Amino acid sequence: MDMSTFMQGLTTALEPMNLLWIVIGGFLGTIVGMLPGLGPATAVAVLIPVTFGMDPVSALILMAAIYYGAMYGGSRSSILLNTPGDGSAIAATFDGYPMARKGMAGQALAISAVASFIGGLIAVAGFILLAEPLANFALKFGPAEYFLLMLLTLSAIISLSIGRMVKGFIAMLIGLMLSTFGIDTQTGVYRFTFDIPHLSEGIDFLIVIIGIYAVGEVLYNLLTIDKQKKEKKKIGKVWFDKDQWKRSKWPILRSGPIGFIVGVLPGAGGSIASMISYTTEKQISKKSEEFGEGAPEGLAAPESANNSASVGAMIPLLTMGIPGSGTTAVMLGALIMLGIRPGPMLFESDPGLVWTFVNSMFIGNIVLVIINIALVGLLVKILDTPAKVLYPIILLLAFIGTYTLSYSAIDFFLLIIFGYLGLLFKLFDFPIAPLVLAVIVGSDMEQNFRMAVLSSNGSLGVFFQSPISIGLIILTILSLFYPLIMKLIRNRKRKHASEQRKGA
Amino acid sequence: MKAFKIGMPIFLILLSVFFLVGSLRLPKANLGNPYGPLYFPIGVSLLLLIFSIIYFIQELRKLTEDNEAIKELFSGRTPKLIGITILFAIGYSLLFERAGFLLSSIVFLGALLFLINGPKKWITNLVVAVIFSFISWYAFSEMLGVSLP
Amino acid sequence: MKKIILLICILFLAACSNSASGGNDFPTKNVEIVAPASPGGGWDLTARSVQKLLNDNNLVDANINVVNKPGGGGEVGWQYIQSKDAHNLAINSSLLITNNLLGTSDLTHKDFTPLATLATEWQALAVPVDSEFKSLEDLMNQFKKDPKSVKVGVGPALGNDDHLSFVQAVREYDVDPKNVDFLVYEGGGDVVTALLGGHVGVVTTSLSEVKEQHLAGKVRILAISSEERVEGLEDVPTYQEEGLDIVFPHWRGIMGPPDMTEEEIAYWDEKLSEMVKTDQWQEVMKNNDWEGFYKNSSETKKFLEEQTKLYQDLVNDSGLGQ
Numbered sequence: 006m007d008m009s010t011f012m013q014g015l016t017t018a019l020e021p022m023n024l025l026w027i028v029i030g031g032f033l034g035t036i037v038g039m040l041p042g043l044g045p046a047t048a049v050a051v052l053i054p055v056t057f058g059m060d061p062v063s064a065l066i067l068m069a070a071i072y073y074g075a076m077y078g079g080s081r082s083s084i085l086l087n088t089p090g091d092g093s094a095i096a097a098t099f100d101g102y103p104m105a106r107k108g109m110a111g112q113a114l115a116i117s118a119v120a121s122f123i124g125g126l127i128a129v130a131g132f133i134l135l136a137e138p139l140a141n142f143a144l145k146f147g148p149a150e151y152f153l154l155m156l157l158t159l160s161a162i163i164s165l166s167i168g169r170m171v172k173g174f175i176a177m178l179i180g181l182m183l184s185t186f187g188i189d190t191q192t193g194v195y196r197f198t199f200d201i202p203h204l205s206e207g208i209d210f211l212i213v214i215i216g217i218y219a220v221g222e223v224l225y226n227l228l229t230i231d232k233q234k235k236e237k238k239k240i241g242k243v244w245f246d247k248d249q250w251k252r253s254k255w256p257i258l259r260s261g262p263i264g265f266i267v268g269v270l271p272g273a274g275g276s277i278a279s280m281i282s283y284t285t286e287k288q289i290s291k292k293s294e295e296f297g298e299g300a301p302e303g304l305a306a307p308e309s310a311n312n313s314a315s316v317g318a319m320i321p322l323l324t325m326g327i328p329g330s331g332t333t334a335v336m337l338g339a340l341i342m343l344g345i346r347p348g349p350m351l352f353e354s355d356p357g358l359v360w361t362f363v364n365s366m367f368i369g370n371i372v373l374v375i376i377n378i379a380l381v382g383l384l385v386k387i388l389d390t391p392a393k394v395l396y397p398i399i400l401l402l403a404f405i406g407t408y409t410l411s412y413s414a415i416d417f418f419l420l421i422i423f424g425y426l427g428l429l430f431k432l433f434d435f436p437i438a439p440l441v442l443a444v445i446v447g448s449d450m451e452q453n454f455r456m457a458v459l460s461s462n463g464s465l466g467v468f469f470q471s472p473i474s475i476g477l478i479i480l481t482i483l484s485l486f487y488p489l490i491m492k493l494i495r496n497r498k499r500k501h502a503s504e505q506r507k508g509a
Numbered sequence: 510m511k512a513f514k515i516g517m518p519i520f521l522i523l524l525s526v527f528f529l530v531g532s533l534r535l536p537k538a539n540l541g542n543p544y545g546p547l548y549f550p551i552g553v554s555l556l557l558l559i560f561s562i563i564y565f566i567q568e569l570r571k572l573t574e575d576n577e578a579i580k581e582l583f584s585g586r587t588p589k590l591i592g593i594t595i596l597f598a599i600g601y602s603l604l605f606e607r608a609g610f611l612l613s614s615i616v617f618l619g620a621l622l623f624l625i626n627g628p629k630k631w632i633t634n635l636v637v638a639v640i641f642s643f644i645s646w647y648a649f650s651e652m653l654g655v656s657l658p
Numbered sequence: 659m660k661k662i663i664l665l666i667c668i669l670f671l672a673a674c675s676n677s678a679s680g681g682n683d684f685p686t687k688n689v690e691i692v693a694p695a696s697p698g699g700g701w702d703l704t705a706r707s708v709q710k711l712l713n714d715n716n717l718v719d720a721n722i723n724v725v726n727k728p729g730g731g732g733e734v735g736w737q738y739i740q741s742k743d744a745h746n747l748a749i750n751s752s753l754l755i756t757n758n759l760l761g762t763s764d765l766t767h768k769d770f771t772p773l774a775t776l777a778t779e780w781q782a783l784a785v786p787v788d789s790e791f792k793s794l795e796d797l798m799n800q801f802k803k804d805p806k807s808v809k810v811g812v813g814p815a816l817g818n819d820d821h822l823s824f825v826q827a828v829r830e831y832d833v834d835p836k837n838v839d840f841l842v843y844e845g846g847g848d849v850v851t852a853l854l855g856g857h858v859g860v861v862t863t864s865l866s867e868v869k870e871q872h873l874a875g876k877v878r879i880l881a882i883s884s885e886e887r888v889e890g891l892e893d894v895p896t897y898q899e900e901g902l903d904i905v906f907p908h909w910r911g912i913m914g915p916p917d918m919t920e921e922e923i924a925y926w927d928e929k930l931s932e933m934v935k936t937d938q939w940q941e942v943m944k945n946n947d948w949e950g951f952y953k954n955s956s957e958t959k960k961f962l963e964e965q966t967k968l969y970q971d972l973v974n975d976s977g978l979g980q
Contacts, residue, residue: 202730348870
């Protein structure tokens, strides 16, 4: 890297106009990201027409700011209302929502903003130092490696349902089943489309998320709505305390790099990154039983990971011109319209643009953490709204959010079905996350498995060929059996200790 | 209530049988391995069937245990509340593209508020329904450029 | 005084008739351009470019909106304009033909009024730069020897132009395309990643996906489906130069609902032909690596008929036929 181009980029990014775009984009992104069902991809897509006719550098800065803003905003609704706006915000419901229920909504929002900020900074630093080697590393991921990565994600999520394994598996299998709906990519065969053209592209996982989380949550709350007294809900402080920080510090620092690396892999992204970092933290934590009950580190880790993943996703886009996620695909389209073609030549042909952009990510994260912390006080007021008014409004927003996905009211019926399924899942104490994650990764998992087998002419040995594959297999086994191994070790230690005591 | 509790595993078993039959009847591929598109759905639905049966047996054993949430479902006006909410949602889905966003949303939100918040607070209900529908229409359609019907 | 009023009236009338482009009462309301895809995709950006250019150059005397109707590979959006009038246009491409041939849609180009073919991209066949195949002939001979020895990357679906242009190429070498192993990736970008990572031996994709990589010396484009060599890639031969009788455009166009009147067709012919002449359109094409491919309504109709015949043939040979 060349220091002068870096500094030049920093000055361009700090130009008042560009700074203004960062603030506007970050703010808009945060707002849009908060709405159920509106994630970064939609946020960037609906704002594309605005960038027409803009200076390319400013357009890129604006789009990136919207993207990060939506990532920050996405977890707001996860924490306050248990309604994630996007796949990458799901893990924030695990401990964020319990925290809010315990009257620590303010602290939760603050921790998540700070965790996102640190995660983002780690990733920007990673971008500056490692963009090219990581882009080359990502190329090593073939179908076999992708399949194993998806497998690791699913096994990580299954390991979260300890104590209700059967239900966890059922939830995951339903999700996998749903992911087969639509055209089979490898052969063009239609599966479970019931002659509805709308279903040929499969079920959008966002409908499943909005249905099961937002609609399901509303229906579930209707059960007790008449009993919810008008007690003033405790909101708690708007800043976290020392103990919470102490618990979150290391998880945040560990999850940043994890998220960054997963984010660089095209097609993986924030959902997988946040899930893997959450389970990692849960498994190595000494207080793992507190995870899911409102452990601050259980919120901080995935928040750090998903934000750094969104920065990581820029690497394949800018270094190779390859979009790794829905959002970056939309950004690529818009950039092409503006006459920029990201790719291997961009760093040489237009270094000013690249380094301005990198610096804008850095500044953007600073701006966003300020916006989001300033918003904490305002956002927790949402909880002051009487539930009987709030829930109908959430329902309406869920419908609008669904409509923006594909502009069709047919999706509403799917939304209702998944809403009802969400209610049943809650009533019968089924874990929801395995289902949603399985819908997100299921189709990629199947297709990559088949591509891997096809490319090795039918041999399953392809899954054990590369060092990356073997690493992933080991991680998968660890994620499933780590809790068991730890238990064994602990038992042995205890035995050992008691024996020693006896001896003494 | 017992019927409802055992209904879930039975529903899951039926669902997996439906998927299994559907998977077996999937068309074969003309390209590559003709059974390529079938393996995964068949495997998944078979596993789903097995786990549903295990779940069924587990539930049979503890059929007499109480489940607070399910008890809640059958108490007071709850079943009616949920049923009508879902009916309203279906009505909204049918109305949405015919009556346009603004009108159908005001009706939907208003109806829900009258149902949940109660007719006594009709002023709040009316105000919230109209103002909120209008704000969301303005925000999405005018500011974000989402083409709403 | 009277004279002045009369003069004003005449001027006013003249102004009116002028703005309504020759006294024609069309358009009478807002014009809608349907992008049968989500915002941000190729069809959406085409629709938005057309909208912007018609607006900026004051070509159409009405508001123009872009409406996204994604689903079913264009089916949902196209079905939507079928029942509308001449104020509702939709972007199309060869999917309009192939969807029907692949049995996924009942619609054909005959169910609409083709208005124009706007531009085209070209197809490219690319291998890694260190590949043993130095020319199209090397590669094709290998396929002839053992069609399964080289894996072909394609995306996002079988039966698209990427896939069918490859089918057309291999069958010229008497290789049965059904015997070739295709790895189908989610999108054009993923296909290129797979090629760079060495997970497939060759990819068939739009030129724009691999052009930068070729210039950067990371992949080698063996052939392009254009008639003449492409500007900026003078070292890459065309299929015809390599001895195959193939010119394969990956075109996109615009169409209206069925039963448009002569006047309405003439109106859009005039406006769209003016639009493609603007400098801005040249720039849009340059940014997207498109080439001028303008055909007016009647030419497009004839073109679509020829294309349907060709695609019918290719789909049958590919093994995807119904």
